[in-house]
Amino acid sequence: xxxxxxxxxxxxxxxxxxxxxxxxxxxxxxxxxxxxxxxxxxxxxxxxxxxxxxxxxxxxxxxxxxxxxxxxxxxxxxxxxxxxxxxxxxxxxxxxxxxxxxxxxxxxxxxxxxxxxxxxxxxxxxxxxxxxxxxxxxxxxxxxxxxxxxxxxxxxxxxxxxxxxxxxxxxxxxxxxxxxxxxxxxxxxxxxxxxxxxxxxxxxxxxxxxxxxxxxxxxxxxxxxxxxxxxxxxxxxxxxxxxxxxxxxxxxxxxxxxxxxxxxxxxxxxxxxxxxxxxxxxxxxxxxxxxxxxxxxxxxxxxxxxxxxxxxxxxxxxxxxxxxxxxxxxxxxxxxxxxxxxxxxxxxxxxxxxxxxxxxxxxxxxxxxxxxxxxxxxxxxxxxxxxxxxxxxxxxxxxxxxxxxxxxxxxxxxxxxxxxxxxxxxxxxxxxxxxxxxxxxxxxxxxxxxxxxxxxxxxxxxxxxxxxxxxxxxxxxxxx
Amino acid sequence: xxxxxxxxxxxxxxxxxxxxxxxxxxxxxxxxxxxxxxxxxxxxxxxxxxxxxxxxxxxxxxxxxxxxxxxxxxxxxxxxxxxxxxxxxxxxxxxxxxxxxxxxxxxxxxxxxxxxxxxxxxxxxxxxxxxxxxxxxxxxxxxxxxxxxxxxxxxxxxxxxxxxxxxxxxxxxxxxxxxxxxxxxxxxxxxxxxxxxxxxxxxxxxxxxxxxxxxxxxxxxxxxxxxxxxxxxxxxxxxxxxxxxxxxxxxxxxxxxxxxxxxxxxxxxxxxxxxxxxxxxxxxxxxxxxxxxxxxxxxxxxxxxxxxxxxxxxxxxxxxxxxxxxxxxxxxxxxxxxxxxxxxxxxxxxxxxxxxxxxxxxxxxxxxxxxxxxxxxxxxxxxxxxxxxxxxxxxxxxxxxxxxxxxxxxxxxxxxxxxxxxxxxxxxxxxxxxxxxxxxxxxxxxxxxxxxxxxxxxxxxxxxxxxxxxxxxxxxxxxx
Numbered sequence: 001x002x003x004x005x006x007x008x009x010x011x012x013x014x015x016x017x018x019x020x021x022x023x024x025x026x027x028x029x030x031x032x033x034x035x036x037x038x039x040x041x042x043x044x045x046x047x048x049x050x051x052x053x054x055x056x057x058x059x060x061x062x063x064x065x066x067x068x069x070x071x072x073x074x075x076x077x078x079x080x081x082x083x084x085x086x087x088x089x090x091x092x093x094x095x096x097x098x099x100x101x102x103x104x105x106x107x108x109x110x111x112x113x114x115x116x117x118x119x120x121x122x123x124x125x126x127x128x129x130x131x132x133x134x135x136x137x138x139x140x141x142x143x144x145x146x147x148x149x150x151x152x153x154x155x156x157x158x159x160x161x162x163x164x165x166x167x168x169x170x171x172x173x174x175x176x177x178x179x180x181x182x183x184x185x186x187x188x189x190x191x192x193x194x195x196x197x198x199x200x201x202x203x204x205x206x207x208x209x210x211x212x213x214x215x216x217x218x219x220x221x222x223x224x225x226x227x228x229x230x231x232x233x234x235x236x237x238x239x240x241x242x243x244x245x246x247x248x249x250x251x252x253x254x255x256x257x258x259x260x261x262x263x264x265x266x267x268x269x270x271x272x273x274x275x276x277x278x279x280x281x282x283x284x285x286x287x288x289x290x291x292x293x294x295x296x297x298x299x300x301x302x303x304x305x306x307x308x309x310x311x312x313x314x315x316x317x318x319x320x321x322x323x324x325x326x327x328x329x330x331x332x333x334x335x336x337x338x339x340x341x342x343x344x345x346x347x348x349x350x351x352x353x354x355x356x357x358x359x360x361x362x363x364x365x366x367x368x369x370x371x372x373x374x375x376x377x378x379x380x381x382x383x384x385x386x387x388x389x390x391x392x393x394x395x396x397x398x399x400x401x402x403x404x405x406x407x408x409x410x411x412x413x414x415x416x417x418x419x420x421x422x423x424x425x426x427x428x429x430x431x432x433x434x435x436x437x438x439x440x441x442x443x444x445x446x447x448x449x450x451x452x453x454x455x456x457x458x459x460x461x462x463x464x465x466x467x468x469x470x471x472x473x474x475x476x477x478x479x480x
Numbered sequence: 481x482x483x484x485x486x487x488x489x490x491x492x493x494x495x496x497x498x499x500x501x502x503x504x505x506x507x508x509x510x511x512x513x514x515x516x517x518x519x520x521x522x523x524x525x526x527x528x529x530x531x532x533x534x535x536x537x538x539x540x541x542x543x544x545x546x547x548x549x550x551x552x553x554x555x556x557x558x559x560x561x562x563x564x565x566x567x568x569x570x571x572x573x574x575x576x577x578x579x580x581x582x583x584x585x586x587x588x589x590x591x592x593x594x595x596x597x598x599x600x601x602x603x604x605x606x607x608x609x610x611x612x613x614x615x616x617x618x619x620x621x622x623x624x625x626x627x628x629x630x631x632x633x634x635x636x637x638x639x640x641x642x643x644x645x646x647x648x649x650x651x652x653x654x655x656x657x658x659x660x661x662x663x664x665x666x667x668x669x670x671x672x673x674x675x676x677x678x679x680x681x682x683x684x685x686x687x688x689x690x691x692x693x694x695x696x697x698x699x700x701x702x703x704x705x706x707x708x709x710x711x712x713x714x715x716x717x718x719x720x721x722x723x724x725x726x727x728x729x730x731x732x733x734x735x736x737x738x739x740x741x742x743x744x745x746x747x748x749x750x751x752x753x754x755x756x757x758x759x760x761x762x763x764x765x766x767x768x769x770x771x772x773x774x775x776x777x778x779x780x781x782x783x784x785x786x787x788x789x790x791x792x793x794x795x796x797x798x799x800x801x802x803x804x805x806x807x808x809x810x811x812x813x814x815x816x817x818x819x820x821x822x823x824x825x826x827x828x829x830x831x832x833x834x835x836x837x838x839x840x841x842x843x844x845x846x847x848x849x850x851x852x853x854x855x856x857x858x859x860x861x862x863x864x865x866x867x868x869x870x871x872x873x874x875x876x877x878x879x880x881x882x883x884x885x886x887x888x889x890x891x892x893x894x895x896x897x898x899x900x901x902x903x904x905x906x907x908x909x910x911x912x913x914x915x916x917x918x919x920x921x922x923x924x925x926x927x928x929x930x931x932x933x934x935x936x937x938x939x940x941x942x943x944x945x946x947x948x949x950x951x952x953x954x955x956x957x958x959x960x
Contacts, residue, residue, distance in 0.1 A: 028880055028881075110837065152878045152879055152880070153880055155910060156877060156878050156879065156880050156910050157878035157879075157907070157908075157910075158907075158908035158909055158910075172803075173803070174801065174802060174803025174804075174806075175848070176800070176801030176802065176803055176804060176848055176876050176878070176879075177801065177803040177804065179876070179878040179879075180801065180804070180876055180878055180906040180907050180911075181906075182878075183878050183906075183907035183908040183909075183910075183911060184906055184907050184908055184911075184927070185908075186908045186909075187908040187909060187912075225803065227803070227806055253807075255803070255806045255807045255810050256806055256810065257810045257813075257814065292930070293807065293811075293928055293929070293930045294807075294906070294928060295927070295928050295930070320656070321654065321656030321657065321660065322654060322656065323652075323653070323654025323656055323657040323705065323707070323735070324654075324656060324657065324660070326654075326707060326735045326736055327733075327735045327773065327774075330735050330736065330737045331773075333737070334737065357590065368655070368656055396656050396659070396660055397636060398632045398636050398637035398656070398659040398660055398662075398663050399632055399636065399637075399656075399659075400508055400632070400633055400636050401508075426660040426661075426663075426664055426774070427637070427638075427660050427663035427664050428637075428638035428663040428664055428665075428666045428667040429638055429663075429666075429667060430635060430636050430637075430638075430663075431660075431663060431664075432667075447664070447775075448773055448774060448775050449773070450772070450773045450775070
């Protein structure tokens with residue numbers, strides 16, 4: 001089908017009036033859960049209920065059809081049985097609405113009869129220039145406009161919040177994952193702008209969203225969960241990605257690597273998983289960063305949303321725990337980052353200014369009784385020398401000698417130098433709180449050296465795309 | 481040195497009387513932090529302070545030397561400057577104490593002069609049959625006896641607790657990691673029995689602890705963090721491991737894989753990191769399971785402590801979220817577990833008993849509106865058929881149709897079948913609480929499919945050691 005302009009997508013995310021087609025008075029029904037989201041005080045637009053069965057749903061006047069709705073609405077959420085959807089779309093057309101999210105299942109994902117129904121709906125929608133998200137999806141959460149079609153109650157499925165620093169948006173083929181991620185990120189302290197569940201992608205697809213999110217001022221990092229690409233659409237997507245990735249990092253989790261998993265993916269969303277290697281090559285070429293799983297994707301997205309990309313791959317690790325330094329250095333090296341030793345001049349400077357029991361190679365071990373001052377010295381001299389592009393900071397807070405002022409030292413050097421910093425801090429209650437404070441100051445903080453190393457890698461990897469050069473050709477002075 | 485019997489190690493973990501050598505009235509000092517741990521009400525043994533400077537420390541009578549202490553104590557904690565340690569050990573000998581933890585640094589880890597001091601101390605200790613943990617360590621936490629020499633205040637460094645189900649013990653070369661793990665596991669809901677920081681290992685070493693923990697009734701899983709092995713001691717350790725692994729799973733994180741990391745490890749604990757490949761081969765041969773990092777180690781240890789080892793590698797994945805099924809199947813296949821489809825008979829049974837929109841291959845997708853009954857059907861038939869050795873259960877709780885009774889269904893089938901179950905449940909507040917409940921019922925629960933898959937792998941891997949056969953030679957009916 002010919003694409004209608006991407007601007008049309010604003011209707012989904014910034015809808016100032018919505019109609020819930022299939023709004024219901026039945027507790028725990030999909031049609032009730034959705035209208036419940038829109039009558040919350042934070043949604044400031046108008047809400048119309050549509051259902052011939054009722055006069056009123058949860059205090060909202062209910063219309064027998066869209067034709068009766070007194071104004072053209074920005075968006076319709078369709079929660080009716082699949083078989084009546086074509087009729088419902090004819091009705092929507094009479095209203096003049098140009099955007100519809102079909103949450104109902106029973107379409108191409110269930111077989112040929114469902115696929116026929118889906119085609120019928122698409123034909124009607126095209127004729128009337130109505131854009132569709134879905135079917136077979138949970139739709140959209142926009143944390144700024146409070147458009148929220150996720151038909152899952154908040155006590156079960158928490159909703160994420162936007163942040164003042166930078167925000168991540170996620171596009172997911174799977175609705176259950178979209179919901180699980182919404183819930184999961186609601187407690188992670190990450191800024192989220194939009195979560196979109198695409199379902200069967202009968203109209204709006206990955207590429208549309210990529211163009212839209214690429215231009216969206218409230219999205220700084222774009223994340224995807226996909227189980228596979230359509231051959232033709234895949235090509236367009238990767239072409240768009242190549243452009244968008246110049247401005248914003250794009251991350252993807254693609255499942256269906258294994259044989260059983262591919263079979264399951266095909267029955268799950270009806271998508272052709274295709275060759276995983278082909279997708280992998282396309283990711284590399286278009287500057288998309290592939291993550292193995294959601295945890296890795298959001299660990300990387302956190303760093304990319306909070307820190308500038310790195311201008312090179314030389315990492316300085318500083319730590320007050322020797323073991324943590326060793327393990328993190330291991331992880332950094334495995335990711336091909338350059339854990340280069342300081343120059344003789346810088347090393348001499350450290351020997352002069354740090355206590356003599358500190359290890360002044362890289363990782364720099366300011367040892368267990370360190371206070372914030374030793375960290376300050378390490379950053380100040382390293383930044384002055386310009387020998388490093390990324391700082392990975394081990395901050396073990398089990399020892400009371402390291403005061404909370406270390407968070408200020410880290411945040412200040414980050415801000416003044418403009419270089420990316422990543423913190424690793426492993427522990428329990430006190431450490432978790434301190435990490436939250438560190439992140440409120442803008443520096444991403446991780447519980448393990450491996451996560452911090454991966455975050456550093458993502459900052460370097462995106463730096464390569466952003467600055468158009470391959471860092472790992474850097475000559476490393478200690479390479480044998 | 482000739483080994484004194486391992487039984488002597490009981491003195492460290494079950495000490496009924498301790499002397500704190502270097503007990504101090506200075507707030508935040510090591511000598512104060514340690515005595516503070518032992519005067520807590522939960523420690524039921526006798527405490528003696530030793531320091532010629534004071535008459536009393538925190539209300540405890542303080543003796544000028546060990547000679548004055550009125551009885552031989554089970555254990556001495558030594559927190560005095562390195563240079564006076566030999567003299568201190570001569571004094572300890574007069575008391576008749578046979579176990580000492582030297583937390584002080586300034587020994588072999590700082591160079592030849594320190595190594596000399598360390599040798600002096602070892603000579604004196606050997607002569608008087610005093611066993612030593614350390615020096616340069618934080619010592620021991622025993623969650624049952626409340627022996628606790630970790631000189632880190634509880635508000636910074638939480639202390640783990642034992643569990644009624646099964647307990648994990650950790651032996652760490654790094655003191656900072658031992659503390660960070662104590663703190664971290666204090667909030668993980670894991671049962672911990674002992675954490676031991678070995679430091680320079682001048683006497684008690686990995687092998688001693690392995691023998692001891694192998695026989696310890698309160699330790700069900702043994703974990704190690706090491707940066708390398710001494711050539712001779714390494715061989716003994718692996719010989720012991722081969723025996724112990726028949727009864728208890730042994731897990732290890734070994735850092736120092738990379739070049740820079742190895743250099744740092746050498747300066748950190750003075751150990752020869754040696755070839756990583758040699759260690760890796762030794763792990764495989766002796767039945768030790770190697771983890772890449774602490775997170776993986778404790779994810780696996782959790783499963784191994786709560787569930788029986790698997791008797792084969794055939795995994796059935798059941799999920800109410802298709803995407804989660806795909807991703808977890810991916811991870812299981814990458815770990816070479818057999819995600820085998822059900823037999824035609826079992827499949828027919830599922831087709832008969834489950835709604836027709838459920839996917840009845842493996843992963844089995846009981847779909848988003850599933851209740852606990854569908855899970856019950858899947859488990860009951862699969863267990864009856866005996867076609868699977870491990871169950872991985874996707875439990876997405878964002879949808880209210882899945883009630884908390886699913887936790888009972890899972891726990892009951894696990895208990896009745898005796899087969900290992902692992903749950904994956906991704907989300908926020910409600911999900912986290914439900915996972916805690918699931919674990920209190922004895923079934924390990926993870927936030928991602930990858931973690932659950934790794935847990936399943938560990939249960940199969942340890943099953944191979946326990947039952948003496950290689951599972952991955954299993955013929956898989958769908959192998960191409």
